[in-house]
Amino acid sequence: MFDFLDPQEYDLLGAFWVTVQLTVYSAIGSLIWGTILVGMRVSPVPMMRGFASAYITLVRNTPLTVIIVACSLVLKDTLGFTIAGETVEDQNFWLAILGFVAYTSTFVCESLRAGINTVPVGQAEAARALGLGFNQVLGIVVLPQAFRSVVAPLSSVLIALTKNTTVASAIGVAEAAWLMKEMTENESDAILLVFAIFALGFVVLTLPTGLLLGWVSRKVAVKR
Known part of the structure; x- marks a missing residue:
């Protein structure tokens, strides 16, 4: 009855594995770029603050689908930009990650900036009084506490990223979303079951993430 669940017919596990890879690579890139952006956002250099502010405002208010499609049409097709991978599928995979990083890092940045605001000003002033420079104050004193304060918001960003990977199709x-589209077209008599399978798949991916990071948030919370 449900022949389409045969692994030889549709590679469900393979599709969700691609989703997991997209999420992990994009999360790592977003965390790195978002941290750089927040450093620029609170920098004493006006040009850096202006760039970060303009970038965040522009990218956050641009639909993710537009960003992903632009990465493919503009970077690859128009500008001839190439990235790791020899096949078209590999190129599109890494271009999608580039788009996810560009978009998600803005939310990481704003979450971290909120965390920075929770750090008492006196700590930064004391660090500067000891002769530490801006980068040292930010990296040694402020950011470690900011990260501990925003584990829960960052977990929400990660869960949203997991669901946003469907745009890569x-x-x-x-x-997963690409395979779901193919299955709904070919298995129209079991469309509700197809939707239920993919909905359950994303619950399996996101629910443990939320529970784990919620526990981490409680364990590392800064006691004030």
Whole structure:
């Protein structure tokens, strides 16, 4: 009755594995770029603050689908930009990650900036009084406490990123949403079951993440 659940017919596990890879690589890149952005956002250099502010305002208010499609059409097709991978599928996979990093890092940045605001000003002033420079104050004193304060908000960003990976299907990345579209077209008599399977798949991916990071948030919370 449910022949389409045969692994030889549709590679469900493979599609969700691509989703997991998209999430992990994008999360790592977003954390790095978001941290750099927040450093620029609170920098004493006006040009850096202006760039970070303009970047965040522009990217956060641009639909993610537009960003992902632009990475493919503009970077690859128009500008001839190439990235790791020899096949078109590999190119699209890494271009999708680039788009996710560009978009998600803005939310990481704003979460970290909120965390920085929770650090008492006196600590930064004391660090500067000891002769530490801006980068040292930010990296040694402020950011470690900011990260501990925003584990819960960052977990929400990660969960949203996991669900946002479905947009990668717009440029032909064979992740879960791409396979779901194919299955709904070919298995229209079991469309509700198909939707239920993919909904359950995303619950399995996101629910443990939320529970784990919620526990971490409680363990590392700064006691004030």
